[in-house]
Amino acid sequence: MRSLERDLLKWIVGTLALGTVLLTVVAYLVTLTEMHEVFDDELKTIAEGVARMHQANQSWQSSADLPVRTDIPDDSEIVTQSWTIGGRRLFISDPRVALPFSPIEGHSEPMVRGERWIVHTVTRGGYVAQAAQRQSQRQQMAGESAVQISTLMVALVAGVGALLIFSLRRGLAPLDVAALDIATRSAGALSPIRVGNTPKELMPVIESTNELLRRLGEAFSAQRRFLADAAHELRTPITALRLQLQILQRSPDETSRQAALEDLEAGIDRSQHLVEQLLQVARSEPDVEMLHSEPVDLAALARNVASAFTTQADSRDVDLGVRVLEPAVVEGDLPQLTVLLNNLVDNALRYAPGAAVDIEVALEAEQPVLRVVDHGPGIPEAERGRVFDRFFRGVAGGAYPGGSGLGLAIVRAIADRHGAMVEIDAGDAGRGLSVRVVFPATTSAASA
Numbered sequence: 001m002r003s004l005e006r007d008l009l010k011w012i013v014g015t016l017a018l019g020t021v022l023l024t025v026v027a028y029l030v031t032l033t034e035m036h037e038v039f040d041d042e043l044k045t046i047a048e049g050v051a052r053m054h055q056a057n058q059s060w061q062s063s064a065d066l067p068v069r070t071d072i073p074d075d076s077e078i079v080t081q082s083w084t085i086g087g088r089r090l091f092i093s094d095p096r097v098a099l100p101f102s103p104i105e106g107h108s109e110p111m112v113r114g115e116r117w118i119v120h121t122v123t124r125g126g127y128v129a130q131a132a133q134r135q136s137q138r139q140q141m142a143g144e145s146a147v148q149i150s151t152l153m154v155a156l157v158a159g160v161g162a163l164l165i166f167s168l169r170r171g172l173a174p175l176d177v178a179a180l181d182i183a184t185r186s187a188g189a190l191s192p193i194r195v196g197n198t199p200k201e202l203m204p205v206i207e208s209t210n211e212l213l214r215r216l217g218e219a220f221s222a223q224r225r226f227l228a229d230a231a232h233e234l235r236t237p238i239t240a241l242r243l244q245l246q247i248l249q250r251s252p253d254e255t256s257r258q259a260a261l262e263d264l265e266a267g268i269d270r271s272q273h274l275v276e277q278l279l280q281v282a283r284s285e286p287d288v289e290m291l292h293s294e295p296v297d298l299a300a301l302a303r304n305v306a307s308a309f310t311t312q313a314d315s316r317d318v319d320l321g322v323r324v325l326e327p328a329v330v331e332g333d334l335p336q337l338t339v340l341l342n343n344l345v346d347n348a349l350r351y352a353p354g355a356a357v358d359i360e361v362a363l364e365a366e367q368p369v370l371r372v373v374d375h376g377p378g379i380p381e382a383e384r385g386r387v388f389d390r391f392f393r394g395v396a397g398g399a400y401p402g403g404s405g406l407g408l409a410i411v412r413a414i415a416d417r418h419g420a421m422v423e424i425d426a427g428d429a430g431r432g433l434s435v436r437v438v439f440p441a442t443t444s445a446a447s448a
Contacts, residue, residue: 020153028146043120046131083128190217319356328368340414344372352376375432
């Protein structure tokens with residue numbers, strides 16, 4: 001499992017370690033370059049001094065006695081030697097170093113017994129003076145300087161790493177507190193996580209979690225209400241089915257038995273309709289499933305739904321028609337929009353037998369509108385604010401039994417998921433009921 005603390009430490013300490021390596025290399029190269037400049041100038045000065053000495057002592061025509069060296073050579077020692085212009089050596093500070101003769105003034109780097117030397121040659125008044133130093137000594141001094149810097153940097157990285165561990169643990173402590181708060185809660189404890197002195201970098205996580213807990217709380221509350229209402233509503237049809245079954249069993253003749261059987265069949269149909277609507281309510285909850293958005297032609301949707309309800313409309317002697325005033329297309333979930341219109345048409349057919357029901361498609365101020373109008377008893381204005389509540393049945397529901405009080409609740413839930421508004425008003429000429437679903441103006445409208 002990934003650890004935020006380990007990841008941060010890995011990247012920060014890794015960056016510091018890489019910086020240490022780069023700084024050490026740069027320090028070595030810079031120090032070596034500076035040493036080359038300083039020692040080259042020093043070699044030049046020494047060589048010029050030796051040359052001036054020989055030029056001043058013109059009587060020195062023979063080779064001086066060469067010194068005898070038995071000590072261990074010092075790598076940092078600067079070796080000097082002088083020659084006549086003809087190549088006869090006059091002097092050398094360390095005879096063990098066989099530097100080659102060269103009358104060419106300036107800088108050179110000859111190999112002497114497999115070791116690189118840096119030599120500066122000066123010519124004065126017929127004499128050649130040379131000052132030389134081992135190149136390895138300069139590299140060693142530059143390396144020692146780089147090691148000292150890298151040692152300090154390693155100590156700095158270790159110190160910074162320790163401070164990072166301490167600060168990260170202190171900084172992440174509020175997250176541990178929040179995690180412990182959540183871990184010790186019961187399944188039903190959905191109160192917000194305490195913010196306290198939470199760092200601002202963690203606030204988006206805490207706030208998002210609190211928002212999720214709020215939505216879960218609302219969803220659980222709605223679920224509990226739904227289950228309580230569903231249990232209450234299912235109790236009545238199940239009791240009615242049991243009574244109808246008992247009546248069927250006690251029927252004394254074929255006529256009464258047939259009547260009881262028809263009543264039982266009607267009760268089963270009502271129960272099935274109620275169960276189907278309960279499932280539709282559950283599926284229309286905002287957090288149940290994602291919408292599969294696609295262009296939906298409202299005119300085609302209206303015709304398909306009207307065709308599906310033709311038999312039911314004929315059985316109730318209802319004139320069911322479709323009027324496309326203006327073609328319109330919306331972005332939405334076709335199955336859910338079909339459920340929405342099914343419920344509107346089913347309600348209209350249920351409460352307006354022997355009348356006319358129209359499905360209209362139009363555009364109003366660039367907003368697609370789906371409208372279902374019936375010529376039934378309508379809904380009193382005082383009850384229009386409650387008809388979207390689940391299981392609410394007003395005067396019309398009492399006059400025309402068989403409804404579950406869920407149809408308009410389903411319509412509202414699906415409309416909300418599509419960003420649409422549902423409006424209820426009296427039907428044409430103030431008679432019946434008009435239900436309008438107004439979709440957002442941003443949805444596209446196109447020709448059918």
